[in-house]
Amino acid sequence: MSSAEHTRRDFLYIATAAVAGVGGAAILVPLISQMNPDASTVAAGAPVVIDLKPIADGQIVKVFWRSKPIFIFHRTKKEIEEAKDVNVNSLPDPATDAQRTKPGHEQWLVVIGICTHLGCIPLAHQGEYGGWFCPCHGSVYDTAGRIRKGPAPKNLYLPPYAFISDTKIRIGEESTKPA
Amino acid sequence: MVMNMPRAIFATVLAGSLLGLIVPAYAQLSEQVPPPALKWSFAGPFGKYDEAQLQRGFKIYREVCSACHSMNLVSFRNLAEPGGPGFSATQVAQIASEYRISDLDDQGNPIQRPGQPADHFPPPFPNELAAKAANGGTAPPDMSTLANARTYQRGFPWFLFDFITQYQEEGPDYIAAIVTGFRDPPPKGFQLPPGAHYNVYFPGHAIAMPPPLEAGQVKYDDGTPETVEQYSKDVAAFLMWAAEPHLVQRKRIGFQVIIFLIVLSGLLYFTKKKVWSAVH
Amino acid sequence: MSGPASYQPQNKFLQWLEKRLPIGGLMYDSFVSYPTPRNLNYWWTFGGILSFMLGVQIITGIVLAMHYTPQVDMAFNSVEGIMRDVNYGWLLRYAHANGASMFFLAAYIHMFRGMYYGSYKEPREVLWILGVILLLLMIATGFMGYVLVWGQMSFWAATVITNLFSAIPGVGDSIVTWLWGGYAVGNPTLNRFYSLHYLLPFVIAGVVVLHVWALHVTGQNNPAGIEPKSDSDTVPFTPYATVKDGFLMAAFCILFAWFVFYIPNYLGHADNYIPANPAVTPSEIVPEWYYLPFYAILRSIPNKLLGVIALFASIAILAFMPWLDTSKVRSARYRPLYRQFFWLFVIAAVGLGWLGSKPPEGIYVIVSRIFTFYYFAFFLIILPLLGIFEKTRPLPNSISESVLGAKA
Numbered sequence: 001m002s003s004a005e006h007t008r009r010d011f012l013y014i015a016t017a018a019v020a021g022v023g024g025a026a027i028l029v030p031l032i033s034q035m036n037p038d039a040s041t042v043a044a045g046a047p048v049v050i051d052l053k054p055i056a057d058g059q060i061v062k063v064f065w066r067s068k069p070i071f072i073f074h075r076t077k078k079e080i081e082e083a084k085d086v087n088v089n090s091l092p093d094p095a096t097d098a099q100r101t102k103p104g105h106e107q108w109l110v111v112i113g114i115c116t117h118l119g120c121i122p123l124a125h126q127g128e129y130g131g132w133f134c135p136c137h138g139s140v141y142d143t144a145g146r147i148r149k150g151p152a153p154k155n156l157y158l159p160p161y162a163f164i165s166d167t168k169i170r171i172g173e174e175s176t177k178p179a
Numbered sequence: 180m181v182m183n184m185p186r187a188i189f190a191t192v193l194a195g196s197l198l199g200l201i202v203p204a205y206a207q208l209s210e211q212v213p214p215p216a217l218k219w220s221f222a223g224p225f226g227k228y229d230e231a232q233l234q235r236g237f238k239i240y241r242e243v244c245s246a247c248h249s250m251n252l253v254s255f256r257n258l259a260e261p262g263g264p265g266f267s268a269t270q271v272a273q274i275a276s277e278y279r280i281s282d283l284d285d286q287g288n289p290i291q292r293p294g295q296p297a298d299h300f301p302p303p304f305p306n307e308l309a310a311k312a313a314n315g316g317t318a319p320p321d322m323s324t325l326a327n328a329r330t331y332q333r334g335f336p337w338f339l340f341d342f343i344t345q346y347q348e349e350g351p352d353y354i355a356a357i358v359t360g361f362r363d364p365p366p367k368g369f370q371l372p373p374g375a376h377y378n379v380y381f382p383g384h385a386i387a388m389p390p391p392l393e394a395g396q397v398k399y400d401d402g403t404p405e406t407v408e409q410y411s412k413d414v415a416a417f418l419m420w421a422a423e424p425h426l427v428q429r430k431r432i433g434f435q436v437i438i439f440l441i442v443l444s445g446l447l448y449f450t451k452k453k454v455w456s457a458v459h
Numbered sequence: 460m461s462g463p464a465s466y467q468p469q470n471k472f473l474q475w476l477e478k479r480l481p482i483g484g485l486m487y488d489s490f491v492s493y494p495t496p497r498n499l500n501y502w503w504t505f506g507g508i509l510s511f512m513l514g515v516q517i518i519t520g521i522v523l524a525m526h527y528t529p530q531v532d533m534a535f536n537s538v539e540g541i542m543r544d545v546n547y548g549w550l551l552r553y554a555h556a557n558g559a560s561m562f563f564l565a566a567y568i569h570m571f572r573g574m575y576y577g578s579y580k581e582p583r584e585v586l587w588i589l590g591v592i593l594l595l596l597m598i599a600t601g602f603m604g605y606v607l608v609w610g611q612m613s614f615w616a617a618t619v620i621t622n623l624f625s626a627i628p629g630v631g632d633s634i635v636t637w638l639w640g641g642y643a644v645g646n647p648t649l650n651r652f653y654s655l656h657y658l659l660p661f662v663i664a665g666v667v668v669l670h671v672w673a674l675h676v677t678g679q680n681n682p683a684g685i686e687p688k689s690d691s692d693t694v695p696f697t698p699y700a701t702v703k704d705g706f707l708m709a710a711f712c713i714l715f716a717w718f719v720f721y722i723p724n725y726l727g728h729a730d731n732y733i734p735a736n737p738a739v740t741p742s743e744i745v746p747e748w749y750y751l752p753f754y755a756i757l758r759s760i761p762n763k764l765l766g767v768i769a770l771f772a773s774i775a776i777l778a779f780m781p782w783l784d785t786s787k788v789r790s791a792r793y794r795p796l797y798r799q800f801f802w803l804f805v806i807a808a809v810g811l812g813w814l815g816s817k818p819p820e821g822i823y824v825i826v827s828r829i830f831t832f833y834y835f836a837f838f839l840i841i842l843p844l845l846g847i848f849e850k851t852r853p854l855p856n857s858i859s860e861s862v863l864g865a866k867a
Contacts, residue, residue: 009453016446020705023443030547034522039544043256043297224721252539320733324539327724328732345721350729382742422732425542425549432550433720440713447706454698458497 047172069113117152214356233264236417249302252323262427326350358411494693496681534609563749577789610731684790751815759827785846
């Protein structure tokens with residue numbers, strides 16, 4: 001066989017293998033994609049609007065967003081001061097109180113109620129810092145949801161949320177536009 | 180490969196045609212008049228739903244059909260998905276909020292709250308028994324899969340042609356025919372059971388549903404004629420979407436897959452020829 | 460070249476592995492250097508297509524099982540949830556449902572090939588019987604899978620088919636109750652069918668291994684029906700058969716894709732889009748197309764027990780073909796009389812399939828009975844007699860001679 005025929009043959013074989021390979025890769029797309037959350041799960045995870053009016057001064061309320069527990073803490077003046085009166089650099093996960101609340105709404109703390117250690121739900125109004133205590137391995141959080149003692153490495157996470165009015169928050173997106 | 184392939188095809192076709200000729204018009208279990216085959220925008224390999232038609236069909240479902248027929252498997256959010264009626268997310272939130280969904284309040288008491296996009300269309304009756312009781316003993320069927328659940332005998336040889344023409348619109352043809360098929364009074368000599376209504380296309384002709392639509396009943400604001408015939412097409416198209424919301428995507432991907440497979444088959448054919456040339 | 464090439468891995472790791480678990484050599488001997496008759500035609504591709512379809516069904520089945528709920532109040536809705544909400548769920552479901560049809564289509568073609576070319580004859584009897592077992596497993600798997608949808612046809616097909624066992628004298632009713640797990644088809648039935656539907660495809664895979672093993676012991680049959688005599692009669696499986704099979708597999712996938720993407724409900728029954736209602740029987744209970752010939756045979760016998768026996772016998776009788784056929788000549792190419800009866804058999808089988816979809820009355824019953832008679836007569840009367848009385852054509856001297864003509 002001449003070398004020209006060799007190259008033509010090789011091109012045919014390579015082209016066939018390449019096209020077959022593309023087909024094989026394409027088949028993987030639906031097979032892998034089907035394990036991602038389906039449309040009904042994504043829809044059920046849509047942002048939720050919470051009315052803050054019923055939450056009394058000092059009360060911590062638990063709601064669910066995307067199957068995660070969310071603590072909404074209506075902090076008293078004393079609890080806000082306790083959160084501010086801290087040497088931020090001494091904290092295991094440094095953060096100021098202002099970083100953990102929305103401007104003009106510092107009495108409201110909204111955090112994801114999952115201990116950043118191994119995932120248990122901490123107990124509200126417990127522990128020596130007036131915030132939360134996690135019974136699983138003894139982590140203690142303060143009135144800004146920051147880790148103070150115990151094995152948890154990070155502060156309680158903040159969900160995306162926004163005030164769509166003074167008494168309503170929408171948990172799930174940062175945008176403040178009305179519904 | 181000498182004589183087998185043409186023989187095989189010949190034998191099968193002969194079998195089919197002989198039987199088709201011997202037993203052409205034998206009476207069916209329950210006589211059904213085939214509905215007229217209508218032209219649908221979503222038929223064929225490049226079919227697409229007509230958004231305006233789906234929106235009109237939705238209006239008919241909402242204003243008329245949903246009084247008796249549930250659509251439990253369809254959610255408000257489906258109305259905004261691609262390949263559907265084409266409502267925006269804002270419109271869908273608005274539509275949803277106009278519905279009342281049964282739910283529980285924080286004390287566990289049953290309440291009716293405004294709908295969210297994630298909610299399903301609420302059923303008109305709380306359960307099957309109530310639906311039956313309110314409708315003379317026959318529960319109106321759920322409409323989520325109705326367009327796939329209704330068909331008619333295509334007969335020989337049309338069912339063979341359907342394989343090529345991709346005719347899959349038996350459901351919408353049937354539904355549109357039912358809506359326009361009511362006749363009052365029934366033809367002479369037909370014994371209509373009490374409570375039933377005569378319909379040309381319903382198998383056995385006695386349908387429990389009264390004629391659901393009359394001209395002008397649903398207002399169209401895009402100028403489309405408000406005739407029963409138009410309503411029948413629009414609601415049938417809407418119900419086809421309700422049963423097959425991914426039809427457009429399916430046909431689009433199908434085209435790409437088949438082109439790909441034709442190219443791959445061609446390459447493999449020439450590869451085979453090249454490889455086997457060493458031996459022949 | 461004397462005999463097939465042997466596995467000589469260049470890679471050090473592969474040499475190390477080969478000494479400990481010679482799977483590389485096994486794969487090489489079975490699918491690369493394996494001597495394949497050079498005159499195989501495209502009807503021989505369907506074994507490979509069947510293996511491919513088994514893989515497709517298992518993979519799509521496993522991912523569907525991630526989203527399906529086997530409970531009577533939730534099953535139908537979970538299937539619709541797959542169709543509507545799961546990413547590409549519609550594709551996976553339609554591929555699995557139409558894949559079953561493609562699986563049976565390939566199986567029937569594969570079987571007809573075996574019948575035509577005498578692939579069931581000595582020394583391939585066990586290979587053939589393993590194939591009959593595979594057919595039985597496929598029938599059971601397909602039936603249970605269809606029930607899982609829990610539509611009207613699912614429920615009533617389950618009721619009819621499980622009720623067949625009540626025909627067994629004495630213990631019949633107890634067996635049916637045992638199958639149901641209750642006093643009618645219900646949630647226990649659905650759950651056990653789900654468990655078994657997940658299990659059986661892996662049993663099929665195991666029997667396929669035995670089937671291919673039995674095949675490789677005897678070697679493949681070929682269109683001439685005479686065994687390879689020398690190396691010039693065969694070619695190595697790879698690349699010759701691999702690439703030929705690959706071509707027809709891709710073409711077969713075009714047919715598969717035509718169903719999945721354009722006419723996904725063509726082969727199904729509309730009534731299965733109605734949720735199961737134990738209080739209302741559909742106007743006609745029809746199985747999927749691939750069961751129709753057997754359904755027609757069942758209904759053509761007026762006696763309940765005999766009908767059930769005929770149904771099972773119509774499959775079981777296949778296993779006896781190697782002994783019922785007394786002819787010394789394998790391939791129908793050289794058996795002019797057998798060939799005619801074979802094509803009549805094909806017509807009868809396809810005809811029974813069409814009749815199975817018709818109501819069991821009038822002329823449909825008469826023709827079903829004629830075809831059913833022919834079906835059994837083919838095995839019990841025609842095959843044994845043909846071996847004695849048929850004048851066969853002279854066989855070629857070798858495979859290469861039959862392919863290349865006198866210039867071999």
